Amino acid sequence: xxxxxxxxxxxxxxxxxxxxxxxxxxxxxxxxxxxxxxxxxxxxxxxxxxxxxxxxxxxxxxxxxxxxxxxxxxxxxxxxxxxxxxxxxxxxxxxxxxxxxxxxxxxxxxxxxxxxxxxxxxxxxxxxxxxxxxxxxxxxxxxxxxxxxxxxxxxxxxxxxxxxxxxxxxxxxxxxxxxxxxxxxxxxxxxxxxxxxxxxxxxxxxxxxxxxxxxxxxxxxxxxxxxxx
Numbered sequence: 001x002x003x004x005x006x007x008x009x010x011x012x013x014x015x016x017x018x019x020x021x022x023x024x025x026x027x028x029x030x031x032x033x034x035x036x037x038x039x040x041x042x043x044x045x046x047x048x049x050x051x052x053x054x055x056x057x058x059x060x061x062x063x064x065x066x067x068x069x070x071x072x073x074x075x076x077x078x079x080x081x082x083x084x085x086x087x088x089x090x091x092x093x094x095x096x097x098x099x100x101x102x103x104x105x106x107x108x109x110x111x112x113x114x115x116x117x118x119x120x121x122x123x124x125x126x127x128x129x130x131x132x133x134x135x136x137x138x139x140x141x142x143x144x145x146x147x148x149x150x151x152x153x154x155x156x157x158x159x160x161x162x163x164x165x166x167x168x169x170x171x172x173x174x175x176x177x178x179x180x181x182x183x184x185x186x187x188x189x190x191x192x193x194x195x196x197x198x199x200x201x202x203x204x205x206x207x208x209x210x211x212x213x214x215x216x217x218x219x220x221x222x223x224x225x226x227x228x229x
Contacts, residue, residue: 059176103201
């Protein structure tokens, strides 16, 4: 096992369960760090901490369940691997369903935990956005462009790190660090997606109505905005 590639000889239910668990971990750990820890008074982890958290979720799950499913945890990754001939087209839709469900369950549990704080305000709940919903107020075009470029770069790293010519056993490290870098670059722009399952999960989570003047999305609509230190 050199990384997130298609694994033969494993039952479909095991593969889908692994994708569910891995995507759950990514959303719960990554978005959880943004919602619960990023702006914690005096000790908040900020942008850098959230970026690292997302990278660590992928790194850990690539090694934990990657040998079962290939460790995609991302519909865009599954599609890219299928296009590259590294994954079966016949399993693409089931993988997507497992990934979206895993992310959605993680978002529900995260919401239940976060809402247990008496004065917690849900805000954007680590959701992605542009314009008024972009942490830095970036335009739709700018947000679209950075997501396309970074998703393509992420897939390039995955394909290269899992190539038979790459050193065995290091793919998870390269992929996790790549996702960390991606978040360091794009959190101020879109809150970083590069993963439709992650974006869908938090966008579809329950949010009570809030005043129109309460701010924008993501960092600015969390309980407090962290500094990018």
